[in-house]
Amino acid sequence: MSAKIGPFTKVQAITIGSLALIPLCYILILKNVFIMDLSMIGLSAEASIPLMTILLTSLFVLVAINLIKKGVAAGPVWRDRMIALVIFMVINIIFWACFEQAGTSLTLFADRNVDRLIFGWEMPASMTQFFNPLFIVIFGSIFSVMWLKLSKIGKNPSIPVKFSLAFLQIAIGFLVTKAALPFANEAFQVPILTVVFLYLFHTTGELFISPIGLSMVTKMAPKNIAGTAMGAWFLSFAMANFTAGIIASMTGGEGGVSLEGAEALAKYTDVFATLAYALLGIGLLIFLLNKPIQRLMHGVD
Numbered sequence: 001m002s003a004k005i006g007p008f009t010k011v012q013a014i015t016i017g018s019l020a021l022i023p024l025c026y027i028l029i030l031k032n033v034f035i036m037d038l039s040m041i042g043l044s045a046e047a048s049i050p051l052m053t054i055l056l057t058s059l060f061v062l063v064a065i066n067l068i069k070k071g072v073a074a075g076p077v078w079r080d081r082m083i084a085l086v087i088f089m090v091i092n093i094i095f096w097a098c099f100e101q102a103g104t105s106l107t108l109f110a111d112r113n114v115d116r117l118i119f120g121w122e123m124p125a126s127m128t129q130f131f132n133p134l135f136i137v138i139f140g141s142i143f144s145v146m147w148l149k150l151s152k153i154g155k156n157p158s159i160p161v162k163f164s165l166a167f168l169q170i171a172i173g174f175l176v177t178k179a180a181l182p183f184a185n186e187a188f189q190v191p192i193l194t195v196v197f198l199y200l201f202h203t204t205g206e207l208f209i210s211p212i213g214l215s216m217v218t219k220m221a222p223k224n225i226a227g228t229a230m231g232a233w234f235l236s237f238a239m240a241n242f243t244a245g246i247i248a249s250m251t252g253g254e255g256g257v258s259l260e261g262a263e264a265l266a267k268y269t270d271v272f273a274t275l276a277y278a279l280l281g282i283g284l285l286i287f288l289l290n291k292p293i294q295r296l297m298h299g300v301d
Contacts, residue, residue, distance in 0.1 A: 028052060050246075056239050063232045064089070067225070074222045077298045081220040084296035085229060088216065089236040091163055094282060095209060096240035097247060098170055098275055099202060102132060104248035105268065106195070109177070113265045115189040128195050135203035143207045158301060159216060160290040162208045167283030169205030173198040174276035177269045188265045219300045247275070 005013040028051060064086045071082030110116065111125035150156040157165065176198045180190035213233065221229035251271045252259070259267050286293075 028055065052242055056235075056242055060089075060235060060239055063228075063235060067221075067229060067232055070222065070225045070228070074224075078222050080296040080298060081300065082229075084293055085217065085220050085232075087293060087296075088159075088163070088213075089232060091282075091286065092209075092213065092233070092236045093240045093243060094279075095163070095166060095170065095205075096237060097243035098174075098279060099206060100241055100244035101248060101275075102129060102199070102202070104244065105251040105271070106198070108248075108251070109264075109268045109272075110195055112260060113184075113189050113268060114192055114195055115185055115187070116192050118192065123192065128192075128199075131196055131199035132203050132206075135200055136207070139204060139207055143204075143211075156301075158290060158294055159212060159297070160286055160293045162212060164283045164287040164290070166205040166208035167279045167286065169201045169208065171276040171279035171283065173201035173205070174272040174279070176201065178273045178276075181265070181269060184265060188262045190265070216300065220297065247271075 008016065067082045067086060068079065071079040107125055107128065110128040114125075114128070116123040116125065116128070147156055176194055177190070180194040183194075184190050214230070217229050217233045218226060251268050
């Protein structure tokens with residue numbers, strides 16, 4: 001018989017608890033500000049901190065500690081693998097926080113500063129989202145065959161190297177916006193090819209990192225916590241999407257005023273270039289740490 005929690009089975013209790021959390025999550029998102037009284041530390045001002053930032057960060061730290069503790073209990077190999085998994089979770093957050101600009105700042109950039117006129121027809125800004133799935137369809141099978149052939153000849157890059165190359169490609173995608181500045185028209189709009197090439201590099205970067213994530217987690221986690229590890233991996237996506245919103249807000253105008261024209265173009269390209277340089281640095285760091293991370297993984301590839 002399954003364990004019981006009061007009058008309910010464990011499965012029923014988890015289901016009811018999960019449903020009860022829905023309105024709580026709604027309230028937390030609606031009231032996503034925590035006012036901290038800085039007078040407690042000798043200052044007179046108040047600072048607002050997003051409540052979700054506190055909750056998600058705290059949850060991530062607790063989950064990471066729990067994973068490592070479970071790994072320690074399972075033995076040195078699993079301990080090292082759990083440490084590696086936490087490292088990959090942090091990397092995953094950074095990558096997808098930048099990649100998910102597609103649905104926010106990149107669409108607004110396309111709306112305000114991309115010339116979307118094609119043979120007399122103006123493509124809606126929202127339709128620029130079409131390029132990512134298009135490239136997925138085009139390159140998905142090609143990448144699958146490529147990894148198989150590289151494996152056969154023993155040249156398939158390690159997981160850390162694939163993550164590193166993914167960062168390189170998404171960084172190049174963002175830098176395309178900067179490279180397109182000399183081609184901007186009198187309305188301060190860059191050619192539509194800018195977003196085409198941007199999404200091309202972002203998609204190829206995605207194909208380096210996305211297909212291996214879940215497979216990697218199942219290989220690296222002890223069987224008794226495989227579900228927990230999978231949940232932790234999805235938590236990293238939640239944190240990435242929340243962070244993506246924070247990054248997107250950096251491209252907007254002060255005080256809720258939308259930027260337009262030259263000001264908007266400069267703001268978008270500056271933020272995207274800053275992201276690109278940061279991503280290049282992180283990608284290089286991952287590449288340099290390839291061997292130490294591989295040692296922590298103990299043969300998982």
